[in-house]
Amino acid sequence: MATQRPHGDYGIDAPWVPWMWVGYTVVYAALTVAAATLWEAWWWVVVILGLVTVASAAGAVLYWHTSLRGKFILWDGLLDRVTLPPGASILDVGCGHGTVSIMAALRFPGMTVTGIDLWRSVDQSGNTLTAAQANAAVNGVEDRVRFETGDMTELPYPDGSFELVTASLAIHNIQTREARRRAIGEAVRVLAPGGRIVIADIRRAGEYADDLRAAGLTVTTAPLGWRGWWSGPWVATTAVDATR
Numbered sequence: 001m002a003t004q005r006p007h008g009d010y011g012i013d014a015p016w017v018p019w020m021w022v023g024y025t026v027v028y029a030a031l032t033v034a035a036a037t038l039w040e041a042w043w044w045v046v047v048i049l050g051l052v053t054v055a056s057a058a059g060a061v062l063y064w065h066t067s068l069r070g071k072f073i074l075w076d077g078l079l080d081r082v083t084l085p086p087g088a089s090i091l092d093v094g095c096g097h098g099t100v101s102i103m104a105a106l107r108f109p110g111m112t113v114t115g116i117d118l119w120r121s122v123d124q125s126g127n128t129l130t131a132a133q134a135n136a137a138v139n140g141v142e143d144r145v146r147f148e149t150g151d152m153t154e155l156p157y158p159d160g161s162f163e164l165v166t167a168s169l170a171i172h173n174i175q176t177r178e179a180r181r182r183a184i185g186e187a188v189r190v191l192a193p194g195g196r197i198v199i200a201d202i203r204r205a206g207e208y209a210d211d212l213r214a215a216g217l218t219v220t221t222a223p224l225g226w227r228g229w230w231s232g233p234w235v236a237t238t239a240v241d242a243t244r
């Protein structure tokens with residue numbers, strides 16, 4: 001069953017980024033007007049500045065679209081491919097407002113979901129434990145979704161506890177290669193035999209795929225298209241799908 005965007009408020013990912021594009025738009029629009037009027041610049045200078053203005057505005061719009069709508073459509077597609085045994089447990093690391101935790105709970109009735117996060121507001125606006133809990137409640141899944149505060153590089157769960165581990169746009173927020181490797185190692189450690197890890201992230205898909213293969217999992221990677229572009233194709237979302 002396709003769930004697409006659940007009810008509730010899911011914030012904006014890295015909320016300062018689209019405003020940066022708005023800032024570029026204002027600056028380049030002013031330069032375009034100044035070049036066309038005050039400076040009487042060559043026509044092609046005006047055209048180039050105008051195109052950069054339009055591209056900057058498009059970057060802001062595309063970013064907001066990906067954060068508010070695109071990533072939900074992408075996760076709908078990723079969860080479509082997942083089959084789980086009855087009574088399975090799901091872990092969503094870096095869950096934020098509960099985007100994937102809640103989509104998984106809606107899609108897999110009877111299964112329990114744990115979302116874990118450090119609730120960093122620089123990574124998502126309005127990011128709090130209570131905001132995630134409110135989203136679970138408004139979707140009627142609060143009895144099957146538990147949100148906890150914790151670090152994905154040191155998961156407080158026993159080995160082999162979860163049949164599915166998800167990470168949506170979260171692991172790239174960890175600064176060092178070593179700590180990201182620990183996050184992948186922890187996802188593998190808590191994964192049950194036959195379990196699956198599904199990651200959607202920007203920039204470091206190859207790194208995660210290498211670490212998962214090194215841990216003995218079978219891994220595929222796939223670009224997720226324009227709905228995962230965070231302002232343009234230069235910041236695209238890639239899926240990493242691994243089975244044990």
Ligand SMILES: C[S@@+](CC[C@H](N)C(=O)[O-])C[C@H]1O[C@@H](n2cnc3c(N)ncnc32)[C@H](O)[C@@H]1O
Pocket residue numbers: 010013014071093094095096097098099100116117118119120121123124127150151152153167168169170171173174
């Ligand atoms: C861009 S948000 C994405 C949130 C959510 N997965 C989604 O797709 O809407 C990244 C999330 O990762 C969390 N995060 C960053 N570093 C973390 C860590 N070491 N452990 C747990 N969560 C972390 C942030 O607090 C934030 O909620």
